[in-house]
Amino acid sequence: MLRQKYIGETKHYEIDELFMEKIRDMPRPIGIDIAIQVDEVASDLPVLEFWQQNIAGVSHINTDPFFFRVEYLNQEDDTPIFFDVYEIDSDEYLDLYNKNKIIKLNDNKRTNEYLGEDNKHRAAN
Numbered sequence: 001m002l003r004q005k006y007i008g009e010t011k012h013y014e015i016d017e018l019f020m021e022k023i024r025d026m027p028r029p030i031g032i033d034i035a036i037q038v039d040e041v042a043s044d045l046p047v048l049e050f051w052q053q054n055i056a057g058v059s060h061i062n063t064d065p066f067f068f069r070v071e072y073l074n075q076e077d078d079t080p081i082f083f084d085v086y087e088i089d090s091d092e093y094l095d096l097y098n099k100n101k102i103i104k105l106n107d108n109k110r111t112n113e114y115l116g117e118d119n120k121h122r123a124a125n
Contacts, residue, residue: 012042012043012079012080013042013043013079013080013081013082014079014080014081014082015081015082016081016082016083016084018083018084019070019082019083019084019085022084022085022086023035023085027062029061029062030059030061030062030066032061033059033061034057034059034068034070034085037057037059037103037105038057038070038082038085038103040105041055041103041104041105042080042082045072045074045080046074047074047075047076048074048075049075049076050075051073052071052072052073052083053071053072053073053074053101054069054070054071054072054096054101055069055070055072055096055101055102055103056068056069056070056088056092056093056096056097056101056102056103057069057070057102057103058093065090066087067087067088067089067090067092067093068085068086068087068088069085069086069088069092069093069096070082070084070085071083071084071085071086
């Protein structure tokens with residue numbers, strides 16, 4: 001398990017190696033957008049003892065929306081752990097939306113600051 005390290009601000013969550021590998025395997029702009037969304041929602045995730053949970057999101061960084069699901073564990077008095085991330089279809093996203101299990105932010109202006117305006121519609125290798 002990798003513990004995130006940041007300069008300046010301390011983040012209180014952990015990321016499993018599998019999660020990092022899958023983010024790295026995605027097109028760079030999408031992976032960065034998902035990482036930003038997960039980072040921003042980590043402190044607001046619901047607590048559920050001993051049960052892995054799911055939350056869905058959508059990236060609009062490319063022309064077509066990219067729907068994804070993140071698996072995590074968040075227990076009382078412990079830091080959230082992100083285990084896995086999957087691409088999902090719009091039907092699965094809507095199912096999780098109806099259960100109120102979605103990332104409720106998607107401001108790509110923040111992502112564009114990291115990628116640069118020229119890269120916002122280009123999937124890098």
